[in-house]
Amino acid sequence: xxxxxxxxxxxxxxVAVSGCKKQFDADVVNKNLPITGLSPxxxxxxxxxxxxxxxxxxxxxxxxxxxxNYTYYGSNQYWTGSxxxxxGTLNNVxxxxxxxxxxxxxxxxxxxxxxxxxxAYFFVNMSLKVGDVPMTEALQGLKNPTPAYDKQKxxxxxxxxxxxxxxxxxxxxxxxxxxxxxxxxIPATYDIxxxxxxxxxxxxxxxxxxxxLIALSKRVGTDADLNVAAQFSAILSNPSKYPLMASxxxxxxxxxxxxxxxxxxxxxxxxxxxTRDNMAATYLNTLASLKDLRAMEVSEPARGLGFADTxxxxxxxGASGQALSAMAQLIQQQKISLIGRHRYYETLTGENTFxxxxxxxxxxxxxxxxxxxxxxxxxxxYKNGINADLGFYGVKNGANSITFQKSYFGILYDDITYIVHxxxxxxxxxxxxxxxxxxxxxxNQILTQKYLAFARNSxxxxxxxxxxxxxxxxxxxxxxxxxxxxxLRYQYPVNERSANAKNYNAAVTSQYSGSDDIYQAxxxxx
Numbered sequence: 001x002x003x004x005x006x007x008x009x010x011x012x013x014x015v016a017v018s019g020c021k022k023q024f025d026a027d028v029v030n031k032n033l034p035i036t037g038l039s040p041x042x043x044x045x046x047x048x049x050x051x052x053x054x055x056x057x058x059x060x061x062x063x064x065x066x067x068x069n070y071t072y073y074g075s076n077q078y079w080t081g082s083x084x085x086x087x088g089t090l091n092n093v094x095x096x097x098x099x100x101x102x103x104x105x106x107x108x109x110x111x112x113x114x115x116x117x118x119x120a121y122f123f124v125n126m127s128l129k130v131g132d133v134p135m136t137e138a139l140q141g142l143k144n145p146t147p148a149y150d151k152q153k154x155x156x157x158x159x160x161x162x163x164x165x166x167x168x169x170x171x172x173x174x175x176x177x178x179x180x181x182x183x184x185x186i187p188a189t190y191d192i193x194x195x196x197x198x199x200x201x202x203x204x205x206x207x208x209x210x211x212x213l214i215a216l217s218k219r220v221g222t223d224a225d226l227n228v229a230a231q232f233s234a235i236l237s238n239p240s241k242y243p244l245m246a247s248x249x250x251x252x253x254x255x256x257x258x259x260x261x262x263x264x265x266x267x268x269x270x271x272x273x274x275t276r277d278n279m280a281a282t283y284l285n286t287l288a289s290l291k292d293l294r295a296m297e298v299s300e301p302a303r304g305l306g307f308a309d310t311x312x313x314x315x316x317x318g319a320s321g322q323a324l325s326a327m328a329q330l331i332q333q334q335k336i337s338l339i340g341r342h343r344y345y346e347t348l349t350g351e352n353t354f355x356x357x358x359x360x361x362x363x364x365x366x367x368x369x370x371x372x373x374x375x376x377x378x379x380x381x382y383k384n385g386i387n388a389d390l391g392f393y394g395v396k397n398g399a400n401s402i403t404f405q406k407s408y409f410g411i412l413y414d415d416i417t418y419i420v421h422x423x424x425x426x427x428x429x430x431x432x433x434x435x436x437x438x439x440x441x442x443x444n445q446i447l448t449q450k451y452l453a454f455a456r457n458s459x460x461x462x463x464x465x466x467x468x469x470x471x472x473x474x475x476x477x478x479x480x481x482x483x484x485x486x487x488l489r490y491q492y493p494v495n496e497r498s499a500n501a502k503n504y505n506a507a508v509t510s511q512y513s514g515s516d517d518i519y520q521a522x523x524x525x526x
Contacts, residue, residue: 038095038099039099040096040097040099040100040103040108040111041111041186041187041189041190042190043092043093043095043096043099044096044111044114044186044190044191045190045192046089046092047089047092047093047096047118048191048192048193049192050086050089050122051121051252051355052254052353052355053353053355053458053459053460054254054264054353055264055265055353055456055457056264056265056277056456057264058079059459059460059463060456061076061280061320061480062078062079062460062462062463063283063451063454063455063460063461063462063463063466064280064281064282064283064320064462064474064475065279065280065282065283065454065455065456065462066277066278066279066280066283066339066456067277067278067279067280067317067318067319067320067327068276068277068324069276069277069278069318069324069327069328069330069331070276070324070328071324072276073273073276073277075324075479075480076320076321076324076479076480077479077480077481077482078480078481078486078487079487079490079518080482080487080518081490081491082490082491082492082493082494083126083129083130083490083491083492083493084493085126085133085493085496086122086125086126087138087139089118089122090118090119090122090123090138090139091139091141093115093118093119093122094139096111096115097111097112097115099111100112100115106183106184109169109173109184110170110173110184110185110186110196110198111186112169113166113169113170113173113198113201114166114186114201116162116163116165116166116169117162117163117166117201117204117205117208119159119162120158120159120160120162120163120166120208120212121208123135123155123158123159124155124156124159124212124215127152127155127156127524128215128460128464128524129460129489129490130489130490130491130492130522131152131489131507131511131512131522131523131524132149132150132151132152132155132507132510132511133149133150133155134147134148134149134150134500134503135150135154135155135158136148136150136154136158145499145500146499146500146502146503147500147503148503148506149503149504149506149507151523152511152522152523152524153219153223153226153523156212156215156216156226156524157225157226159212160209160212160213160231163205163206163208163209163212164209166205167202167205167206167209167241167242170198170201170202170205171202171241171243173198174198174199174202177198177199184198185198186198193252193253193355194252199243200250202243203243203244203245203246203250204245204250204252204356206235206242206243206244207244207245207252207356207360207361207364208356209231209235210232210235210244210361210364210365210368211356211360211361211364211461213228213231213232213368213373214364214367214368215464215468215524216228216524217367217371217468217469218468218524218525218526219523219524220371220373228373229368229371229372229373229374232368232373232374233373233374233375236365236368236369236374236375236376237374237375244361244365245358245361246358247358247388248357248358248359248388248391248392250358251352251354251356251357251358252354252355252356252357253352253353253354253355253357254352254353254355255349255352256348256349256350256352256353257349258347258348258349259348262348262349263344263347263348263349263350263351264350265339265344265345265350266345266347266348266350267345267346267347267348268348270341270345274338274339274341274345275331275338277338277339278299278317278318278327278331278336278337278338278339279298279299279315279317279318279336279337279338279339280317280318280319280320280475281316281317281318281319281320281336281475282317282320282472282473282474282475283317283451283452283455284298284299284315284316284317284337285315285316285317286448286451286452286472287315287452288312288313288315288316289312289432290427290430290432290433291312291427291430292427292452293390293393293395293400293402293420293422293427294389294390294393294395294452295312295315296310296315296340296402296404296420297340297343297393297394297395297402298339298340298343298344298393298455299315299317299337299338299339299340300337300338300339300340300341300404300405301314301315301337301404302314302315302316302334302335302336302337303334304333304334304335305334305335309404309416309418310402310418310420314337315337316335316336316337317336317337318330318331318336319475319477319479320474320475320477320479320480321475321476321477321478321479321480321481322475322477322479323477323478323479324479326479327479341405342403342404342405342415351392351456353456353457354457354458355458355459356458357453357457357458358385358388359384359385359386359388359389359392359450359453360385360450360453360454360458360461361385362381362382362384362385362388363381363382363385363446363447363449363450363453364450365378365381366378366379366381366382366385366446367443367446367447367450369381369438370438370439370442370443370446371443372438378435378438378442378446379435382435382445382446382449383428383435385449385450385453386428386433386449387424389449389452389453390424395422396422397422397423397424398421398422398423399419399420399421400419400420400421400422401417401418401419402417402418402419402420403415403416403417403418404416404418432445433445444471447465447469447471447472448471448472450465451465451466451471451472466486467488467525468524468525474486485519487518487519488518488519488520488521488522488525489518489520489521489522490518491516491518492504492507492508492516497516511523
């Protein structure tokens with residue numbers, strides 16, 4: 001018995017030591033290394049989720065769609081600090097590639113094709129924020145903890161090549177699938193956006209490629225080896241090779257289920273912030289000036305101005321550059337419009353949030369044709385984009401039911417519903433809306449409508465358009481800037497400055513004369 005007791009005690013000690021060792025190993029795991037030993041399907045959802053940027057955040061304020069009027073909840077100031085990077089997600093992409101490589105070709109190819117798209121997407125995303133970033137030498141873990149930075153031009157060249165390859169891979173698989181009923185597939189459960197539909201993913205690869213090419217508009221004519229116009233034209237001229245989105249059904253978007261994913265504005269936070277956020281003037285005043293019914297869909301009338309609820313004169317946004325104290329006073333006087341509470345606060349599911357949308361693609365195509373990069377009917381694509389976005393907001397040709405809340409600072413009275421008539425033709429045939437042709441005026445119209453379609457969607461795309469083109473004219477003042485200037489970039493993350501100091505300093509010196517200055521222009525927009 002004594003021997004048995006010693007044996008049990010010894011085993012208990014060994015188990016304890018073993019458990020401690022396992023816990024120690026878990027605690028000291030290198031988070032910079034890719035995850036291994038997981039099915040590629042399990043790695044897909046967090047990668048996809050990192051593409052999504054929710055509305056009601058700083059990105060929305062940067063695009064001047066809404067503005068805070070209450071200091072307790074923040075401010076309308078642009079950033080003064082550093083960007084967030086996506087290397088953690090890219091490490092998961094590496095892991096997905098590794099784990100897919102252990103499978104047979106039929107099972108692995110869909111993941112490997114999507115991995116090329118994700119690499120292009122996240123590297124471009126990071127570069128748009130700061131300029132040069134590590135790409136070629138990145139994602140090697142301890143083999144190379146201090147990767148050199150790639151020039152922004154090379155990042156875009158690499159990304160466009162990845163997208164070309166991803167399209168070819170997906171096209172080949174979709175061609176086989178058409179004959180064999182889905183030989184190549186991803187389990188629908190793990191693909192949160194398209195439920196394993198590789199035909200939709202191929203369309204998104206090409207739509208994103210158009211976005212990347214449009215982002216390079218200022219470099220056309222100065223960097224011939226980018227081949228921007230030729231690549232753009234090749235996509236439009238060969239729809240069988242480069243299929244594109246056909247409708248809103250193809251949108252890459254986040255859909256809220258009201259349980260695990262709740263829209264940021266909902267009945268749960270109505271009492272806290274429904275009156276603390278108003279529409280921004282850059283967005284709402286543009287809609288009102290165009291007699292665009294979307295103005296009434298997204299906002300409440302400013303009843304203190306003395307106009308009828310359904311008069312476009314009642315829809316006035318708060319200037320994003322205005323001091324919050326002045327904006328708060330105008331809210332109390334009901335002289336600027338609150339965010340539309342019927343649209344945004346009635347349900348937990350709200351509206352879908354676009355990552356890459358059909359309207360944006362339409363306007364990108366119209367812009368490229370306007371700039372002479374390809375042949376085609378710019379006006380048709382321009383109209384397609386307008387009509388698709390009007391439909392997203394429920395705007396109908398004819399009678400539209402519009403409901404406003406009769407309330408004042410959270411004290412709710414009876415709702416008021418109006419029937420407002422809207423004509424597509426009447427709207428479009430206004431000189432300020434009807435396409436002016438492939439000229440500067442026509443380009444301004446395309447960019448204006450694209451900006452309106454970015455509202456509360458697509459992350460920083462509205463800001464990037466302003467940075468690239470100046471359209472629309474953003475409001476600037478003490479309420480949103482420190483020195484009367486909107487930042488043109490973010491600083492690099494702090495860990496880049498400490499963990500990769502030599503390469504960080506070299507990149508900052510070559511781009512920005514040694515100063516990680518948020519007001520200096522990166523190569524992309526020079």
